Each structure stands twice: as C-alpha cells, then as structure tokens.
Amino acid sequence: MIFLNMIFSPQSKVWIYQSNRRFTDQETSEIQDILNDFVAQWTAHGHQLKAKAEVFHQYFIVLTVDQDVANATGCSIDASVRVIKDIESKFGLDLFDRFNMAYKIDDDVHVATKEDFETLISIKKIGLDTIVFNNLVQTLEDFEQKWEVPLQDSWHKNIFAEQLGS
Numbered sequence: 001m002i003f004l005n006m007i008f009s010p011q012s013k014v015w016i017y018q019s020n021r022r023f024t025d026q027e028t029s030e031i032q033d034i035l036n037d038f039v040a041q042w043t044a045h046g047h048q049l050k051a052k053a054e055v056f057h058q059y060f061i062v063l064t065v066d067q068d069v070a071n072a073t074g075c076s077i078d079a080s081v082r083v084i085k086d087i088e089s090k091f092g093l094d095l096f097d098r099f100n101m102a103y104k105i106d107d108d109v110h111v112a113t114k115e116d117f118e119t120l121i122s123i124k125k126i127g128l129d130t131i132v133f134n135n136l137v138q139t140l141e142d143f144e145q146k147w148e149v150p151l152q153d154s155w156h157k158n159i160f161a162e163q164l165g166s
Contacts, residue, residue, distance in 0.1 A: 008052070009066050009140070010139065010140055010141035011067070011068070011141065012066040012067060012068075012139060013065045013072060013138065014138060014139060014140055015062070015080065016133075016135040016137070016147075017060065017062075017063075018059060018060050018100060018102055018133070019095055020093060020094040022109075023055065023058040023091070023093075028058050031087055032054075035053035035054075039053045039063075042080070043076065044070050044076040047070040048070070049065050049066075049070050049072060050066040050069035051065045051066070052064050057109040058109075059109050060133070060135075061084065061087070063080055064143075098135075100114075101114060101132065101156070102135075103151075104130070104132075105125075105130070117160070121163040126151065127164075128151050128152035128157070130150065132148075132149065132150075132151045133147060133148060134146055134149055134154050134155065135147075151164075
C-alpha cells in the first residue's frame with residue numbers, strides 16, 4: 001500500500017536525512033525504489049503506517065508518517081533507520097552527519113562542512129538572505145513552510161552569529 005497521492009495530516013511526523021553529496025540520477029532512481037519498497041511494508045505493531053518517502057534535490061531523503069492513522073513506534077523507527085543505513089552503505093553516502101550544512105545559490109543546492117560554511121559566510125558567499133535547509137523540522141506543516149528558509153530566519157543565524165557579524 002503506497003500513499004503517494006493521499007493527503008497527509010499537517011501534523012504528520014517528518015524525518016529528514018541529508019546526504020554529504022548529490023545523488024546521481026541513477027542513484028536517485030534506485031534510492032526512491034528502495035524507499036517505495038520500504039514504505040509499502042512499513043508497519044508498527046502489525047499496523048500499516050500511512051507513510052511516504054521522497055528524495056528532494058538529489059540530496060535529501062524525507063520520510064513522512066501520518067500519525068492520525070497509526071503511530072510510528074520505536075521498532076518502526078528503528079526499521080526506518082536500518083533502511084537509511086543500508087542506503088548509506090550501498091551508495092557510499094553519509095546521511096547522518098548533522099554538521100553538514102545545506103544551502104541554495106541560484107536554486108542550486110550545495111552541501112558544505114560546518115567549517116567550509118563558516119568560511120563561505122566570512123567571504124560573503126553566504127549571507128542572511130541565503131536559503132538554508134532546516135532539517136530539524138518535525139512535522140509536515142513545518143517541512144512545507146520552514147524547511148527552506150533564509151538564513152536570517154533559521155537556527156543557523158545563532159550558530160554562525162560571529163561570522164555573520166550579528
């Protein structure tokens with residue numbers, strides 16, 4: 001059962017995994033197939049989860065579970081982490097490094113280490129208006145409204161205040 005075209009509650013739970021590098025077109029297709037197979041059988045205590053998994057910008061894997069239908073549980077979350085780790089291993093990716101920063105320049109997504117991101121701010125390649133990705137969002141509503149935001153409206157502003165001169 002795949003819920004790709006169904007409507008999900010705005011309060012659906014969201015998990016975002018960001019890659020350290022861009023997926024190739026072939027990898028994107030294969031990763032999406034793996035994710036589709038996973039969500040088709042993803043259950044919690046024997047109940048099918050109303051879930052979807054999508055690849056965005058060839059960098060992000062986003063899992064969504066509508067908890068109005070059935071709640072994701074510890075075991076079901078562990079299963080999702082296992083599939084992400086399998087993808088990571090199969091494609092030679094790092095999907096768990098929270099110190100990689102993703103940002104957009106001219107609608108093109110880039111990922112940099114925290115140190116490189118600081119340098120890009122220092123040399124004014126990244127500023128308060130640069131779009132950054134807030135992978136800490138937890139609901140579908142926040143994902144849709146607060147995932148891609150100007151740096152000045154994100155938690156990044158506090159972390160990089162010194163480099164920004166704030």
